[in-house]
Amino acid sequence: MTDFALTTFSSKGKLLQIEYALNAVAKGDTAIGIKAKNGVVLVVEKKQSSILVEESSVQKVSLLTDNIAATYAGLGPDFRVLSQQARKLVKKYDLKYQEEIFVQTLSRELAEDVQVATQRGGIRPFGVSILIAGYDEEGPHLVQLDPSGAYYSWKATAIGKQAKNAKAFLEKRYNADMEIEDAINTALLTLKEGFEGQITPTNIEVGVIRDDHVFRILPPSQVKDYLEELE
Amino acid sequence: MSGIFEYNGGSIVGMKGKNCIAMACDRRFGQQMSTITTNYQKVFKIQDNILLALSGLNSDIHTFYALMEKEINLYNLKENRKMKPTTFANLVASSLYERRFGPFFVTPIVAGLENGKPILATYDSIGCKSDLDDFQVGGTGGNYIYGACEAFFKPDMSPEELEEVIGQSLVSGCDRDSLSGWGGVVYVLTEQKLTVKILKTKQT
Numbered sequence: 101m102t103d104f105a106l107t108t109f110s111s112k113g114k115l116l117q118i119e120y121a122l123n124a125v126a127k128g129d130t131a132i133g134i135k136a137k138n139g140v141v142l143v144v145e146k147k148q149s150s151i152l153v154e155e156s157s158v159q160k161v162s163l164l165t166d167n168i169a170a171t172y173a174g175l176g177p178d179f180r181v182l183s184q185q186a187r188k189l190v191k192k193y194d195l196k197y198q199e200e201i202f203v204q205t206l207s208r209e210l211a212e213d214v215q216v217a218t219q220r221g222g223i224r225p226f227g228v229s230i231l232i233a234g235y236d237e238e239g240p241h242l243v244q245l246d247p248s249g250a251y252y253s254w255k256a257t258a259i260g261k262q263a264k265n266a267k268a269f270l271e272k273r274y275n276a277d278m279e280i281e282d283a284i285n286t287a288l289l290t291l292k293e294g295f296e297g298q299i300t301p302t303n304i305e306v307g308v309i310r311d312d313h314v315f316r317i318l319p320p321s322q323v324k325d326y327l328e329e330l331e
Numbered sequence: 332m333s334g335i336f337e338y339n340g341g342s343i344v345g346m347k348g349k350n351c352i353a354m355a356c357d358r359r360f361g362q363q364m365s366t367i368t369t370n371y372q373k374v375f376k377i378q379d380n381i382l383l384a385l386s387g388l389n390s391d392i393h394t395f396y397a398l399m400e401k402e403i404n405l406y407n408l409k410e411n412r413k414m415k416p417t418t419f420a421n422l423v424a425s426s427l428y429e430r431r432f433g434p435f436f437v438t439p440i441v442a443g444l445e446n447g448k449p450i451l452a453t454y455d456s457i458g459c460k461s462d463l464d465d466f467q468v469g470g471t472g473g474n475y476i477y478g479a480c481e482a483f484f485k486p487d488m489s490p491e492e493l494e495e496v497i498g499q500s501l502v503s504g505c506d507r508d509s510l511s512g513w514g515g516v517v518y519v520l521t522e523q524k525l526t527v528k529i530l531k532t533k534q535t
């Protein structure tokens with residue numbers, strides 16, 4: 101731990117460390133989120149570096165609580181740390197209020213931890229953008245949390261390698277009346293658009309929450325059904 | 332200090348009615364056998380639909396109330412919404428337990444209306460919440476008030492009936508307890524309004 105901040109302003113008023121963190125995110129595997137009328141879907145690429153990797157041991161969609169989950173683009177270990185932080189925040193809230201935390205509240209509190217890493221002495225910013233998806237009393241939510249600590253609510257968005265193309269695709273395909281099943285198909289289509297190679301049930305991960313407030317990570321068998329529907 | 336809960340004296344009572352709740356307290360602020368003032372507030376409106384009554388050491392009554400006010404205000408600003416009565420009831424419990432080894436010498440009662448449904452919760456001084464009963468008491472005159480409540484209470488009373496019953500119970504109890512009394516205040520909360528009535532008790 102040093103006394104001075106590692107992230108300091110450039111003469112142009114930029115925080116270069118954050119820009120570089122965003123570069124790391126832009127190199128990461130694509131993740132897509134779509135908010136429908138009655139649910140939210142998260143879809144993320146899970147390309148492994150080698151066929152020797154145990155695909156089932158890699159989990160890119162993390163459950164933060166029963167009705168909120170997150171995925172990311174960027175540095176996996178940083179996401180792991182932030183997921184754990186988020187889970188603790190949920191439990192802390194639960195102990196105090198014994199009430200289901202709102203997605204916006206969780207996003208705001210987690211964002212504080214991310215921002216601290218851009219201003220505290222001796223530590224670097226987190227190298228991930230996180231997509232938080234949840235269904236609370238207010239309805240479905242999709243929130244993006246960036247390395248700077250800024251967070252945005254989206255109707256549909258993409259982060260990572262194919263973010264730009266995916267978002268352009270989504271802008272055309274998205275409509276506010278979408279039901280969750282349409283959203284799942286659209287998300288898979290969007291991911292398929294920029295996918296290098298063949299998309300399979302094991303090299304992507306799909307998480308869905310519907311109005312029952314229960315977030316489910318789909319098993320490969322279910323993902324296979326959705327992928328086949330796309331044909 | 333033996334009987335720190337008895338030092339200032341005072342009694343509170345909370346009751347559920349049909350889509351309404353009532354809370355009552357005495358007005359005495361004493362120091363053992365002396366009476367200092369007869370207009371001490373012990374029931375607080377935390378939100379339009381939540382009342383907090385506190386009995387015990389007056390210093391802690393005020394401090395704990397101020398702490399709850401701060402919590403709910405910050406919550407309203409941060410979460411941009413009102414707090415639900417059941418959530419507030421839980422907040423009181425966790426806030427009391429936070430001071431497990433240096434507690435607030437208070438026994439709170441929380442009463443509220445959540446979507447029209449009456450909520451009533453009581454606690455010991457370290458946050459053991461109980462929300463199972465339709466009426467609860469607290470303070471030095473508590474046991475005397477219990478007697479009157481058991482006799483007069485019936486479920487699903489209208490706001491007018493509730494006001495009468497809780498008022499009579501409070502007065503009966505406080506008149507017997509030497510450390511409580513010097514007037515009573517009854518609060519009745521319905522979806523539409525909060526009525527406050529000042530009662531006369533035996534002036535001793």
